[in-house]
Amino acid sequence: MLQHLITQDAGLRMIPTDRGKLTTAVGQLREDLRALPEGADPARVRVLTRWIGVGQMCLGHHEEALTFLRQSLDLAAASGNTRAVVATGLNLGDAHRYAGDMRTADALYRSALGTARSQHPDLVDFALQHTGKYLMERGDLVGAEAHLREALRLRIAKGDTELIGSTRAALSQVEQLIEQAAAPGADNAVPRQWSGRWTSWLQSNTTARAPDRWAEDFPAIRSAVRGLTVHQRVHPRHLRDQPFPVESITAMAQEAEEALTADGRLHNGKWNAAVGDAANRFAGRVDLAAVVAESTGLEVEQPHNGVYIAYLEEGQFLDFHVDEFGFGEANLILCLKHERPAAAPAVSTTVFIGADGYRACDLAAGECVVFDGAITPHGRTPLGAGERVVLISFGFRARDAAKRSAAHLPAAPRRVR
Structure with missing residues (x-):
């Protein structure tokens, strides 16, 4: 017209x-x-x-x-x-x-x-x-x-x-x-370098691969991690009782398996795949921003991105890191499937480093954890024999006008080892 x-x-x-x-x-x-x-x-x-x-x-x-x-x-x-x-x-x-x-x-x-x-x-x-x-x-x-x-x-x-x-x-x-x-000198070069330096420092001083080292590692990194995590806007919280529709969890788990088989790519030790219709329907049906706000007190917009994540082979793990700033001020990781042998002596967990030490979250299907991925060191411990984990991760931006800048956050310390 x-x-x-x-x-x-x-x-x-x-x-x-x-x-x-x-x-x-x-x-x-x-x-x-x-x-x-x-x-x-x-x-x-x-x-x-x-x-x-x-x-x-x-x-x-x-x-x-x-x-x-x-x-x-x-x-x-x-x-x-x-x-x-x-x-x-x-x-x-x-x-x-x-x-x-x-x-x-x-x-x-x-x-x-x-x-x-x-x-x-x-x-x-x-x-x-x-x-x-x-x-x-x-x-x-x-x-x-x-x-x-x-x-x-x-x-x-x-x-x-x-x-x-x-x-x-x-x-x-x-x-x-x-x-x-x-390009060098671009506005986001500073936050990208900041995130990379903290990740490099974390991986030089501790590892998610060997939980038995944590007690030994932590005294050497306690001060630096406390200086970092004091800036968190969202502290890690394991949410076990969210009324997510079971059929949505099942549909996303199936979609994730298909996407990983067809187009999955190995990234930083884990398998990633793009979300599809089932994930979009879930995000449209469930007010995920309200879930984050009610559990953390931070008002956020609806998720601006999402990705399927999978750990499928024995020994696969994700070492400690911090996410790049672009993923948002809050993250929600929802477990879609966690297969494990009934008699397994230990299982793979999502793990965080906080001011007082390490915190492990054993996520079952339908459970989730919310945290500030750009500030909170996090990873996953190794999978045991016969174990498989499929997750979906959502990123959220805060609704307030406060802009977080890497220039106002502590620089990664020099290596202590």
């Missing part, structure tokens, strides 16, 4: 090809809306309000865009037109993003993507495209790249050259940003 009057700027946001013509066209749509008789077809009202909202968004009239798009979305939901719910939800997410309301935009994008995956597979590429551009603006370049690459695969399968070109343009921009971020 207005597509011929809309293009994209260098930041991939929608703008007018000709501001005057778009303003006139939007004005005409508003006249058409006002001219509708009482009791007019709600579908016609929905279409007009949607395109008026999109036009106003492109013109920078944020409040009017939000008003019309919300009206259109409500009409789509009331009529049960879930295709329109997805499409208009993405438009409304864009409008909130353009207006600077990233929190509401995040919820709208997640909802639209979840509905598309579960009910309208042919719309998934559109939802991925919009969500990927949102993640790019938020600075989650890894998440943006993953969403856009999935969108590109789907669009290549569709064979629509215009859509393929749009996604390739967005992906190219994300890749350039990733290259810039990795």
